[in-house]
Structure formats: structure tokens, C-alpha cells
Amino acid sequence: MKDPRIKDVGDVRTEHLFDLVVDLDDPLPIGPRVLFGAAGGTFDGPRLRGEVVRGGGDWAQFRKDGTMTLxxxxxxxxxxxxxxxxxxxxxxxxxxxxxxxxxxxxxRHEVDPAGYYFRTNPLFETGSPDYAWLNDVVGVGSGYLVDGGIAYRVAEVR
Incomplete structure (x- = not known):
């Protein structure tokens, strides 16, 4: 029996925000995690573009079932x-x-991304008045491997 409190809120829609390429440093194993440090990169989309600043990264954990948590x-x-x-x-x-x-x-970058599931949920924070709209954006991304790093197609959830 369907709960009568459930409402039709429409389908989730997305709009392309940008494509992101992150160049990676050599991985650093830290106990059960691995740090994939960001060595740079670029992003480009209809409303914003620029570069990835060196120094961030992914503190990833590999599970025994073959899943990596980001x-x-x-x-x-x-x-x-x-x-x-x-x-x-x-x-x-x-x-x-x-x-x-x-x-x-x-x-690794030659592996067809259709063969694996790689999804992310980007959130943004900025003090820039020109990009303050990003503070209210929830994103969704599809990841894939590239030579020297990782890339994502990122969309804004509307």
C-alpha cells in the first residue's frame, strides 16, 4: 500500500556545470587509506572555468569488495x-x-569507464560574490580515469 503522504515532486533534472581534470601526485598509503594528492588540473564549463590548485586530494579507502570510497x-x-x-x-x-x-x-586510463561505476556528489563553498550561487548548488559527477589523473563530468542538480 502506497503511503498517502508521498507527493509527486517531479523528476530530478541536471544541467552540465563543468568538466574537471585533476592531475594526481604519486599515491601515499596511510593505513587503510590512500592519499591521491592533487598536483593541479583544469575545469571548464558554461558558467565557470579555471584551474585546480595544487595541494588538495582524495583520502580514499579501498574496500575488499572492490569499491573505493572517496x-x-x-x-x-x-x-x-x-x-x-x-x-x-x-x-x-x-x-x-x-x-x-x-x-x-x-x-589505467585505457579502461573503458562504461565497465565501472564512478559517481560523486560535489558541494561548493566560496566567498566570491560573483560565484556565490555555487554555495547553493548540489552536484552530481561521473568519474573516469585519464592519463596522469582523474576526470569528472559534473552537473548541477536542478
């Missing part, structure tokens, strides 16, 4: 100098048959 904090610098804090969690589910290829730094 704990990412990055600083973005827009093309006009504004700073934006970007944080997100997420899940990267890597099937057993792809784990060796994904672990190989020479081949």
Missing part, C-alpha cells in the same frame, strides 16, 4: 581569480575483472 577536498581558482572550495564523497565500484588494469598506472 573523501575529496580541492581548491579551484577561476579564470578571474576567485577561490572555490570543492568537496565530495562518492563511490567507485570496480569489477574484479578490471581491478588489475585499473591498478596499472600505465594502462
Amino acid at each position: 573523501d575529496v577536498r580541492l581548491t579551484l581558482r577561476t579564470h578571474d581569480g576567485a577561490l572555490v572550495h570543492l568537496s565530495y564523497g562518492g563511490r567507485w565500484v570496480i569489477p574484479a575483472d578490471l581491478r588489475d588494469a585499473v591498478a596499472d598506472p600505465r594502462r
Whole structure:
């Protein structure tokens, strides 16, 4: 029996926000976690673009079932100098048959992203009046591997 309090609020819609590429330092194992430090990168979209500031990263944890849990904090610098804090969690589910290829730094970017599940939930924080609208944005991202790092297609949930 359907609960009568449930309302139709419409479908969740998204709008492309930007594409993000994060160049990564060599991983640092820290107990059960691995730090993938951000060495730089870029982002580009219809309403904002710029660079990834060196120094953030992903404090990832690999579970025995092949899933990586993400704990990412990055600083973005827009093309006009504004700073934006970007944080997100997420899940990267890597099937057993792809784990060796994904672990190989020479081949990992060649793995077809259709073979794994890699989703994030970006949130933003800035003091810039020009980008204050980001403070109220909830995002969703689809991740994939690139040569030297990781990339995401990020959308704003409307």
C-alpha cells in the first residue's frame, strides 16, 4: 500500500556545470587509506572555468569488495581569480575483472569507464560574490580515469 503522504515532486533534472581534470601526485598509503594528492588540473564549463590548485586530494579507502570510497577536498581558482572550495564523497565500484588494469598506472586510463561505476556528489563553498550561487548548488559527477589523473563530468542538480 502506497503511503498517502508521498507527493509527486517531479523528476530530478541536471544541467552540465563543468568538466574537471585533476592531475594526481604519486599515491601515499596511510593505513587503510590512500592519499591521491592533487598536483593541479583544469575545469571548464558554461558558467565557470579555471584551474585546480595544487595541494588538495582524495583520502580514499579501498574496500575488499572492490569499491573505493572517496573523501575529496580541492581548491579551484577561476579564470578571474576567485577561490572555490570543492568537496565530495562518492563511490567507485570496480569489477574484479578490471581491478588489475585499473591498478596499472600505465594502462589505467585505457579502461573503458562504461565497465565501472564512478559517481560523486560535489558541494561548493566560496566567498566570491560573483560565484556565490555555487554555495547553493548540489552536484552530481561521473568519474573516469585519464592519463596522469582523474576526470569528472559534473552537473548541477536542478
